[in-house]
Amino acid sequence: MPPFRLAHLSDPHLPPPKGALGLRDLASKRALSAMAWRRKGGQHDKAVLDALVADIGARAPDHIAITGDLTNFSTSPEVAAARAWLSSLGPHGHVTVSPGNHDALVGPAEAHRFAPWGPWLADDEAKAFPHVRVRGHVAIINLCSAIPTAPWLATGRLGEAQLAQLAKLLPDLADRGLFRLIVLHHPPVMGVVSRRKSLEDADAFRAILATHGADLILHGHAHEAALGVLPGSTGLVPVLGVPSASATPGGHHPPARWHEIEIGAKADDRQVWITARGLSDVTGAFETLGRYRLAA
Ligand SMILES: [Fe+2]
Numbered sequence: 001m002p003p004f005r006l007a008h009l010s011d012p013h014l015p016p017p018k019g020a021l022g023l024r025d026l027a028s029k030r031a032l033s034a035m036a037w038r039r040k041g042g043q044h045d046k047a048v049l050d051a052l053v054a055d056i057g058a059r060a061p062d063h064i065a066i067t068g069d070l071t072n073f074s075t076s077p078e079v080a081a082a083r084a085w086l087s088s089l090g091p092h093g094h095v096t097v098s099p100g101n102h103d104a105l106v107g108p109a110e111a112h113r114f115a116p117w118g119p120w121l122a123d124d125e126a127k128a129f130p131h132v133r134v135r136g137h138v139a140i141i142n143l144c145s146a147i148p149t150a151p152w153l154a155t156g157r158l159g160e161a162q163l164a165q166l167a168k169l170l171p172d173l174a175d176r177g178l179f180r181l182i183v184l185h186h187p188p189v190m191g192v193v194s195r196r197k198s199l200e201d202a203d204a205f206r207a208i209l210a211t212h213g214a215d216l217i218l219h220g221h222a223h224e225a226a227l228g229v230l231p232g233s234t235g236l237v238p239v240l241g242v243p244s245a246s247a248t249p250g251g252h253h254p255p256a257r258w259h260e261i262e263i264g265a266k267a268d269d270r271q272v273w274i275t276a277r278g279l280s281d282v283t284g285a286f287e288t289l290g291r292y293r294l295a296a
Pocket residue numbers: 011013068069100102221223
């Protein structure tokens with residue numbers, strides 16, 4: 001059986017449609033976010049994102065995982081525009097979205113907050129996070145760390161209910177012989193982002209991981225490439241972050257990149273290979289930056 005090939009991209013920060021910010025947004029956290037967005041200027045470019053998506057399409061992965069921050073201010077027009085963009089990526093069953101803090105900037109943590117993205121969050125939209133999508137020998141465990149926060153904060157939280165469900169799921173999925181791939185927006189490894197941007201209940205998440213294990217964790221949020229490990233039940237669990245999918249060269253962060261992740265099929269030989277595909281500031285095209293195997 002060929003390996004399962006997954007494309008991981010993150011933080012596309014799609015350009016806000018005209019009129020996305022209304023007058024009443026000016027008194028909310030959205031106004032601060034809009035100021036930050038203007039300060040960052042051209043650090044995100046839809047043309048770069050389009051080129052990245054074309055590069056993914058050319059390599060025809062089995063699945064695409066997007067770890068959040070599709071929008072900038074989480075307004076309704078932006079959520080709708082992001083839904084249209086998701087639709088352009090192919091069948092929704094081939095694309096999984098874990099929301100980011102920019103997708104939940106203000107307001108209460110309503111259950112229906114991400115309803116327009118439902119078909120990309122889960123196979124059964126009626127349930128709450130965590131969602132599990134089984135594709136071949138891979139179980140994609142979709143967590144949501146996106147919460148509204150106070151101004152100037154970009155923290156995330158999984159919450160007790162979601163963590164309790166995760167603790168039940170992990171051993172069940174292991175018993176079924178599935179490769180357990182966790183996707184979430186905020187990095188669960190300490191030090192990848194500042195405290196202001198961190199996952200508030202990372203300790204509780206890491207405790208569950210230490211008890212039940214997992215095979216690979218993917219995140220976004222940092223806009224940097226990051227490879228770390230966390231203790232699992234039988235060994236170390238690799239944790240992989242990817243830069244923003246729309247980042248232009250010459251900004252604060254690395255230019256746009258996505259990772260092609262090949263997960264071997266055999267239960268006793270599940271090699272994981274990573275191919276980093278990045279935007280070259282020399283050629284202006286996407287090219288392979290490196291290819292490496294994650295050691296077991
Ligand atoms: Fe982001």
